Amino acid sequence: MAHLSDYDIRKQYYAKVLKTRRLSPPDAEEVRELTLEVQDPSFDCKIDQSFGVLVEKHDDFGNTLNHRLYSVADIPEKDIDKTIITLLVKRCNYIDAFSGELYNGIVSNYLCDRKAGDKIIITGPYELPFEIPEDKNANLILIGMGTGIAPFRAFIKHIYHNVKDWRGRILLFYGAKTGLELLYQNEEDDDLTNYYNEDTFKAIHAYSPRPLWHDPVVIDQSIEERSEEIIEMLSHLNTYIYIAGHKKVKEGLDKAFAKVVGSEEKWKARKAELKAGKKWIELIY
């Protein structure tokens, strides 16, 4: 896995916030969508890429430059002299292990607090670990939670808008606490539902009845419940499994797939094949 220090931050651009809107309900964790305009013809950002956001923080220890990555969440709009890109960001807070104090994630809070018209500094773009296969018959099993939906939403829109004759099947497993928190599939924005299609695209929603909405158990159960369909898809060599989002999404997946294929040994062998063919790819953060 690449480290943040591996990313070249020398290419920097100003991006204007055109729009910021909350995608999650008021009583849930805050997830926002930001639409950015980059007025620089040399900035060329594509689907299956991410870009960086740079924030300088001043504190008692001096100035620190903070660099974080965000996946492209929609089809970038490229004009002669400008590009419009979209990102999804969750406002992150966590308890500092040493002080026990609540700590606000630096860049996610910065982004969530931006208003339309503000300018921010972005870097990149950078490749994501996965990409849309060139084979139009490829099957995609996409597994995500939270902001992990960002690259998948961009993929799905791109496939159904821009790729002619896509024949592969797409199965999206997406976890949330309630239907209201299903990003792009809720009352706030139902963009992804436009592509629901029994023949090629299905979204399987996994709701967690527990307080920890990102409890991965629910996704595992949904995968097990779809055993027949997944076995059928895995019988084709051109099936890809992509996983995106918080590291919790990964927990239990191996067990679930082992149940689907019949044993841990069988799954170990099949997963090794998938990995060797770059068909099992994780974007975990």
Ligand SMILES: Cc1cc2nc3c(=O)[nH]c(=O)nc-3n(C[C@H](O)[C@H](O)[C@H](O)COP(=O)(O)OP(=O)(O)OC[C@H]3O[C@@H](n4cnc5c(N)ncnc54)[C@H](O)[C@@H]3O)c2cc1C
């Ligand atoms: C290739 C790549 C693509 C990414 N795409 C996105 C994206 O599309 N949207 C997005 O919101 N983030 C994305 N991230 C994560 C993002 O880069 C930041 O790590 C995140 O916004 C937190 O940064 P921060 O400066 O606010 O937090 P920091 O000050 O760095 O604090 C990080 C703390 O927040 C926790 N944390 C970080 N991210 C999450 C999360 N999503 N959910 C729960 N806890 C988290 C960490 O475990 C840690 O405890 C991506 C990361 C990578 C490597």
